[in-house]
Amino acid sequence: MTAIAESPAPRVxxxxxxxxxxxxxxxxxxxAFLFLLWPTLYIVVAAFRTPQGDxxxxxxxxxxxxxxxxAYWISIRISLASAALGCLIGLLVAWAVVLGGLPAWLRGPxxxxxxxxxxxxxxxxxxAFLxxxGRVGLVTILLRDWFGINIYAMGFxxxxxxxxxxxxxxxxxxLMILIITPALDGLKREWREAAAILGASGAQYWRLVALxxxxxxxxxxxxxxxxxxxxxxxxxxxxTGSSLSIVPILLFAQIRGDVLNDPxxxxxxxxxxxxxxxLANGLYVWLRLRAERWLK
Numbered sequence: 001m002t003a004i005a006e007s008p009a010p011r012v013x014x015x016x017x018x019x020x021x022x023x024x025x026x027x028x029x030x031x032a033f034l035f036l037l038w039p040t041l042y043i044v045v046a047a048f049r050t051p052q053g054d055x056x057x058x059x060x061x062x063x064x065x066x067x068x069x070x071a072y073w074i075s076i077r078i079s080l081a082s083a084a085l086g087c088l089i090g091l092l093v094a095w096a097v098v099l100g101g102l103p104a105w106l107r108g109p110x111x112x113x114x115x116x117x118x119x120x121x122x123x124x125x126x127x128a129f130l131x132x133x134g135r136v137g138l139v140t141i142l143l144r145d146w147f148g149i150n151i152y153a154m155g156f157x158x159x160x161x162x163x164x165x166x167x168x169x170x171x172x173x174x175l176m177i178l179i180i181t182p183a184l185d186g187l188k189r190e191w192r193e194a195a196a197i198l199g200a201s202g203a204q205y206w207r208l209v210a211l212x213x214x215x216x217x218x219x220x221x222x223x224x225x226x227x228x229x230x231x232x233x234x235x236x237x238x239x240t241g242s243s244l245s246i247v248p249i250l251l252f253a254q255i256r257g258d259v260l261n262d263p264x265x266x267x268x269x270x271x272x273x274x275x276x277x278x279l280a281n282g283l284y285v286w287l288r289l290r291a292e293r294w295l296k
Contacts, residue, residue: 171228
C-alpha cells in the first residue's frame with residue numbers, strides 16, 4: 001500500500017501590523033501640504049471667485065488686458081533669455097570641470113559655490129548688483145575712472161531687460177552646473193572609445209553621440225531654468241521696483257498695492273504663473289525620465 005501523504009496544515013496568516021516607516025515622511029508631507037499644496041489650491045479657487053464669494057470667470061478673462069499680456073510677454077522673454085544663456089554658460093563650465101581636463105581639486109570648489117550661488121537671490125542679490133554695477137557701483141566707477149569706459153553712456157542699465165537678465169544669470173548658471181553635471185558624469189567612456197575605434201573625431205563624437213544623448217537633459221534643464229526665472233519675484237522687485245512691468249511685480253501691485261488693488265485679479269495672475277511654471281516643470285520631469293534611460 002502506498003502511504004497517503006498528509007496535507008500540510010493551512011498556514012494562519014498573521015495580522016499585518018501597520019508599518020511605522022511612513023512616520024518618517026509625515027513632517028515632509030505636512031510641510032508640502034501646508035506650504036505648497038494648500039496655498040496653490042487657495043490661489044486657484046480665489047482666481048475664480050468674486051470678493052463676495054461668487055464664482056466668476058471675470059478674473060481670468062481680465063488676464064487678456066494689454067498691460068497684463070505685455071507683462072507676461074516681458075517675463076517670458078526674460079525667462080527665455082536667462083534660461084538659454086544659463087544653459088549655455090553652465091554647460092561649458094560643467095564640461096570644463098568634468099570632462100575638460102581641469103585639475104580634479106577644482107571640481108569641489110565649483111560645485112560648492114554653485115550650491116550656494118543657486119540659492120542666493122532676493123534683496124541681498126539685488127543689493128550686490130546695485131553696489132557692483134549700479135550707476136555708482138564699484139565696477140562701474142572703476143571702469144569709468146581707470147579705463148575710460150562708461151557702460152551707462154554705452155546704453156547699459158541695470159534696471160532694464162538685459163540688466164535683470166544679467167542678475168538672474170547669477171543663480172541660473174550655478175543651477176545649470178548642478179543639474180547637468182550628473183548627466184555629463186553619466187556619459188560612458190566606452191561610447192567615446194567605440195566612436196574613436198570607428199574613426200570618429202572628437203567633434204563627430206559630440207555631434208553624433210554625446211549631444212543626442214544629452215539633448216533630453218539639456219531641454220529639461222532649459223525648462224527648469226525657465227520656470228525658476230519666471231517665478232522669481234523678490235530679486236526683481238528689490239532691484240527694479242515698479243520700473244520694469246513683469247508679472248511678479250504686477251501681481252504684488254494688485255494684491256498689496258495702494259493704487260492697483262484688486263486681490264482677485266492678483267490671484268488670477270498667480271494662477272497664470274502656476275500654469276506656465278507647471279507646464280515647464282512637467283516638461284522637465286518628462287525629459288528627465290527620458291534622459292535617465294540612456295544614462296543608467
